[in-house]
Amino acid sequence: MSATRTVDAPLVPPSGGQGLGEVFRRRYLLRLLVRREISARYQGSFLGFLWSYINPLSQFFIYWFVIGLVMGLHKDVQNFAIHMFTGIIVVHFFTETFNAGTRSIVRNKALVKKMAMPREMFPVASMLVSGFHVLPQLVILLGVCLLYGWTPTVLGMCALVLALLVIAILGTALALLFSAANVFFRDFGQLVTILTNFVRFGVPMIYPYSMVHERFHGHTEIYLANPIAQAVLLMQRAFWVGTTDDPDKTIVEHMPDHLFTRGLISVGVCLVLLAIAQWVFSRLENKIPERL
Amino acid sequence: MSEAIVVDEVSKSFTMQYHRTMKQMAVAMTKGQDLREQFLALDKVSFTVEQGESIGLMGLNGSGKSTLLKLVNGIMRPDSGSVLTRGRIAGLIATGAGFHPQLSGRENIYLNAAVLGMSEAETNRKFDDIVEFAQVGKFLDTEVGHYSSGMFARLGFAVAVHVDSDIFLVDEVLAVGDKPFKKKCIEKMQEIRAEGRTMFYVSHAPGSVRKMCDRVIVLENGRVGFDGDVVQGIRYLKYDSSDEGLPEDEQTDDELGSDV
Numbered sequence: 001m002s003a004t005r006t007v008d009a010p011l012v013p014p015s016g017g018q019g020l021g022e023v024f025r026r027r028y029l030l031r032l033l034v035r036r037e038i039s040a041r042y043q044g045s046f047l048g049f050l051w052s053y054i055n056p057l058s059q060f061f062i063y064w065f066v067i068g069l070v071m072g073l074h075k076d077v078q079n080f081a082i083h084m085f086t087g088i089i090v091v092h093f094f095t096e097t098f099n100a101g102t103r104s105i106v107r108n109k110a111l112v113k114k115m116a117m118p119r120e121m122f123p124v125a126s127m128l129v130s131g132f133h134v135l136p137q138l139v140i141l142l143g144v145c146l147l148y149g150w151t152p153t154v155l156g157m158c159a160l161v162l163a164l165l166v167i168a169i170l171g172t173a174l175a176l177l178f179s180a181a182n183v184f185f186r187d188f189g190q191l192v193t194i195l196t197n198f199v200r201f202g203v204p205m206i207y208p209y210s211m212v213h214e215r216f217h218g219h220t221e222i223y224l225a226n227p228i229a230q231a232v233l234l235m236q237r238a239f240w241v242g243t244t245d246d247p248d249k250t251i252v253e254h255m256p257d258h259l260f261t262r263g264l265i266s267v268g269v270c271l272v273l274l275a276i277a278q279w280v281f282s283r284l285e286n287k288i289p290e291r292l
Numbered sequence: 293m294s295e296a297i298v299v300d301e302v303s304k305s306f307t308m309q310y311h312r313t314m315k316q317m318a319v320a321m322t323k324g325q326d327l328r329e330q331f332l333a334l335d336k337v338s339f340t341v342e343q344g345e346s347i348g349l350m351g352l353n354g355s356g357k358s359t360l361l362k363l364v365n366g367i368m369r370p371d372s373g374s375v376l377t378r379g380r381i382a383g384l385i386a387t388g389a390g391f392h393p394q395l396s397g398r399e400n401i402y403l404n405a406a407v408l409g410m411s412e413a414e415t416n417r418k419f420d421d422i423v424e425f426a427q428v429g430k431f432l433d434t435e436v437g438h439y440s441s442g443m444f445a446r447l448g449f450a451v452a453v454h455v456d457s458d459i460f461l462v463d464e465v466l467a468v469g470d471k472p473f474k475k476k477c478i479e480k481m482q483e484i485r486a487e488g489r490t491m492f493y494v495s496h497a498p499g500s501v502r503k504m505c506d507r508v509i510v511l512e513n514g515r516v517g518f519d520g521d522v523v524q525g526i527r528y529l530k531y532d533s534s535d536e537g538l539p540e541d542e543q544t545d546d547e548l549g550s551d552v
Contacts, residue, residue: 005344005488007379007458011298014366014377029406036403040394110392115407116366116381286369289362290306 015116018285020278022118029117033125038132041100052133053140056092060085067206077208077254078244079148082141086235087205089137094167094228095196096130101175102182102192109292119285120278123175127168134164141239148243155260156238162263163234166227169270173277180284183291203232210254224256227266234263295378296459296490297341297364302373304334304359333359335514336373343378346491348505348522350529355511357494361463364492379458382408383492384448393437397428397447400436404451418454425476426450446473453480460484463494478503498526 023030042048063084068074077083104122105112112119182188203226204212212223223229237251237259244250256262309328320327334356341347351357362368363375365383391400401422405415423432426447428439436444452460462481481504485491495501501508501522508525510518518528 005458007294007296007343009379009458011295011376011378013369014364014375014381015369026406028412029403032403032406036392036395036399040392043394108392111407114367115404117407287307289368 018118018120018282020120020124020274023120023124026118026121030121030125030128033121034128034132037100037125037129041129053136056088056137059092060088063088063206073207078250079240082144082148082243083208083236083240084205085141085144086239087203087232089134089141090163090167090228090232090235091200091203091205092137093130093134093164094171094231095199096133097127097167097171098174098178098192098196100130101126101171102178102189104175105179105288106182106186106189106292113289113292119288120176120281123179124172126175127172130171131164131168145239145243150239150242153242156242158260159234159263160238162260162267163231163238166231166234166263166266166270169267169274170227173270173274176274176277176281180281180288183288184284199228202226203229204236205232208254209233209256213256220256224262227270230263230266233259294343295340295376296343296345297378297492298374298376299337299339299360299364300374300376302334302337302360302363302370302375303332304356304363304368304370305330305332307331333514334363334370337511337514337516338373339509339516339519341490341492343490344488345507346485346505347493348501348508348525349492349494349511350496350501350508350525351511351517352529356514357511358463360511361461361492361494364459365461377459380409380456381459381461382452382455382457383459383461384452384463391436391444391448394435396434397426397432397436397439400447401451404448405455408451408455408457410455414456422450422454425453425480427473442470442473449477453477453484457489459490459492461492461494498529501526 042051045051047054060081064081067084068080074080101123104126105119108122111117112122178188178192200206202223209220213220216223233255237255241247241250241255307328308331317327337356337360349357349360359368363370364377365381366377369375392403395403401419402412402415405418405422406412410418426443426449428443428447431439431443436447439447460481478500481491481493485504491504493501493504495504505522507520508518508522509516510525510529518525
């Protein structure tokens with residue numbers, strides 16, 4: 001009595017494609033998740049979306065007051081406020097990705113446990129949401145820089161792209177690793193808070209790179225091996241350098257040599273890290289639904 | 293005829309962890325207790341479902357039905373053996389499958405449809421039908437977290453039945469719906485069956501299984517205890533003696549019997 005229905009599809013495992021590739025193949029779903037996340041992050045709060053400005057701005061004023069006014073770094077570094085704000089944007093992008101990404105799978109329990117979908121979706125969506133919040137901050141930065149007589153340069157824009165790439169890839173890699181690990185031991189969520197503290201002080205944000213160079217007598221290899229520090233420097237190369245009186249002199253004084261080569265290497269290193277993170281994630285993933 | 297679902301020698305075990313914190317583990321180790329134990333939920337389960345067949349999956353609580361359904365749905369992967377399916381799968385694994393409580397009904401419909409593999413255009417096209425079927429009315433833009441459990445389940449069911457799927461899974465969704473909605477669900481499921489889609493129906497209610505399915509698989513402690521004719525399967529489970537079952541079950545059965 002039932003009609004015959006022919007299905008052309010091949011016989012495949014129902015868990016289907018997994019991995020980052022599958023995430024980008026299902027862009028529509030990713031877009032919905034990102035949109036949901038954006039509207040849900042500040043849901044129920046009166047100021048809503050404004051919080052994404054208030055948070056970095058408050059940080060900015062704290063540092064500006066303590067480091068700039070109290071400790072007097074204003075004098076040594078020209079346009080110290082811009083120097084710092086470029087750093088804050090990068091660091092904020094990273095810590096938001098890391099924090100939200102780590103909690104993403106546990107927070108989306110309901111979906112993870114009941115629907116078949118690539119679970120990489122959640123950390124990736126967290127990264128994109130954090131990236132979305134970078135945009136308004138960039139607009140503020142751009143406005144201020146233009147007031148200081150900054151003009152865009154091709155090299156500067158390359159630096160910007162490199163900086164954002166480094167953070168996006170590194171953030172996704174760490175979010176993948178920690179989101180899976182967080183399912184098994186919630187300790188990883190705590191660990192992230194501590195790690196993000198290190199990040200704030202491990203980058204040339206509240207102090208200029210030239211200071212590190214001086215203290216370590218030029219032996220800054222380990223300091224520069226930190227991709228986040230690289231990203232901050234690249235970001236400063238893109239914006240802060242152009243606002244100083246003599247950009248060429250600033251580059252010599254405050255930027256490490258081979259900045260762009262180092263930046264490209266950082267992207268490469270982060271990609272390797274991402275591959276490792278994906279490998280680990282795939283191995284842990286099987287046990288995720290039952291351990292949530 | 294071609295196979296729709298091939299389950300081959302599938303095993304799945306769960307790790308039961310007794311102690312989670314370092315302190316508990318240390319205490320347990322000094323006392324010589326087990327830190328964890330493996331629990332075999334499915335033990336070398338094999339069967340094949342042909343395209344268009346309607347299977348009733350039965351068994352007592354804890355016999356592995358839900359685990360098997362999760363494997364077929366692709367939420368979990370087997371430890372050993374293989375599960376293969378053909379075509380798009382939709383269905384309901386427990387009620388309100390994967391709704392986000394903070395989102396409105398409307399947003400959840402789109403999200404849920406996307407997870408089930410529908411495109412935006414497809415969802416737009418079916419949106420009115422889904423809303424109509426779910427009967428959430430003016431609550432469409434209310435957060436799903438504030439829905440009653442019946443509304444929650446209705447919305448979930450509405451999305452799932454409107455996905456153009458080749459395999460349809462049902463896991464005891466009808467338990468929360470009221471009588472008119474149950475009737476609608478049964479009609480819809482009959483429709484799905486009549487279209488020649490493969491159906492995989494988990495139930496404790498012999499009446500609805502008898503109406504809905506043309507083959508029964510009974511799981512017993514993670515193994516296939518019976519695979520074959522519906523009436524025999526129900527008898528195998530001793531579910532056919534009408535006065536033994538739970539009163540609620542029987543009531544459901546009567547309704548289902550009279551409706552279809």
